[in-house]
Amino acid sequence: MIDCRYIDSHVNLHAPQFDEDRAEVIERARAAGVDLMINICDRLSNFDAVYAIAEANDDIWATVGTHPHEAKENPDLTVEDLLTLAQKPKVVGIGECGLDFHYDYSPRDIQAKVFRVHAMAARESGLPLVVHTREADDWMGQVLEEEMAKGAFKLLLHCYTSGPELARKCAAMGAYFSVSGIATFKAAQDVRDVIKDMPGDRIIIETDCPYLAPMPMRGRRCEPAFVPHVYDKLGEIRGWTADEVRGRTHEALFELFDRIQP
Template sequence: MLIDSHVNLHAPQFDEDREAVIERARAAGVGLMVNICDRVSNFPAVRQVANHPDIWATVGTHPHEAKENPDLAAKTLTDLAADPRVVGIGECGLDFHYDLSPRDVQAKVFRVHCAAARATGLPLVVHTREADQSMGDILEEEHARGAFRILMHCYTSGPELAARAAALGAWFSVSGIATFKAAEDVREAVRAMPADRILVETDCPYLAPVPYRGRRNEPAYLPHVLAKLAEIRGWTLDEADQRTEDAFFAVFDKIARP
């Protein structure tokens, strides 16, 4: 069963044909999807999509949006996470490339998400870009306060952060970036990921894989990501499918395996 571990189906890019996109995903063999929250204020829209029985949700605030609620409380996240369709905390983290929120606010809000993951037992869906040292430091410091599961979403950072996260038991997800011609560094990172802790995702509507690069991405394109993962790791398609499925249910263990 194909599983898209990171979709943004509540995004306005899907307002005209959301149901058709979901049907195309199913037709392509995608059996489960996790709709990712970009900011707490947008949670109702995120959750609405998860009314579909094969779509789940997370709750959290992306580092770009951290400035919207710099005093976010862990209790706000844990209360929303009590919803039976919520299976993760995030997307949260640090983005020092765009710096759309002040770095100190990003770090503060990220630590709140770590606390919520620790309190709920739900996995933390982590976004990180050009913040390797700070990300590694925060993850290690917060993990030392009490363990929680970590999913490094759409991993494109360096080998040192990957090693630090892997030492904490982190899972990693591979996106369409792995298919991009110039992304050899990402493919090298994929080769080094723990074989039993790799998931696949589209991050739709962003990062459409080759041969759809430049178009709006959608979950129906996930087979291209899985095929590239299999190629990079030297796995058969069936093996890649089974390994990523097993990894998904290990990290998102609130979802009952069919």
């Protein structure tokens, strides 16, 4: 296992919000003790930009996938499309993919179709599936159960804010969960309640920057340098010391993203 002070398992450093100072944001993260970051692909048309950041930085890795908002961009996405890009050496996960019925930026049937293609790619590649789910608990549970029945794959519910029933169902499938700055929000007690019951050996930590800046940074553009605040909040929620938070979440991350090597 790589020795890290902090890890941000879900960053969007290719986002336009960082176009003016991307290098400085990365340096601020390092100065804050963030020793490893995973840059998450939100659509295949952005993959080259996502991967270029990982390729240029020893401490940054990447995924390949299409966010449910963008599913309409690739309605005929194939497993081969994903597997071809997943062969690149710094790709460590499939996604971000999933279902988002809050905004419905892509038709629900297209979201589900594209999501299933990602699940197949995760199964075939052995890479973890990075899942976004919002206001789609019933569909999500059904799709994941059906896909798992065809053959197991590694699963991460990123930035989990859905209900306790879906969390229990996914935990029974062996899912991992990532905790974001939402856990620090005053109005997010329901999220904290779910975090209390997550499997203690399958929790990792993220910022989802440039979104969801944790308290006391809320309202600002989020950066990976803010991730220590999420570590602190997870420790408070679970009753873990700082060393326990680091030990447990880092071990979980390297078990999940096992392609990451020093």
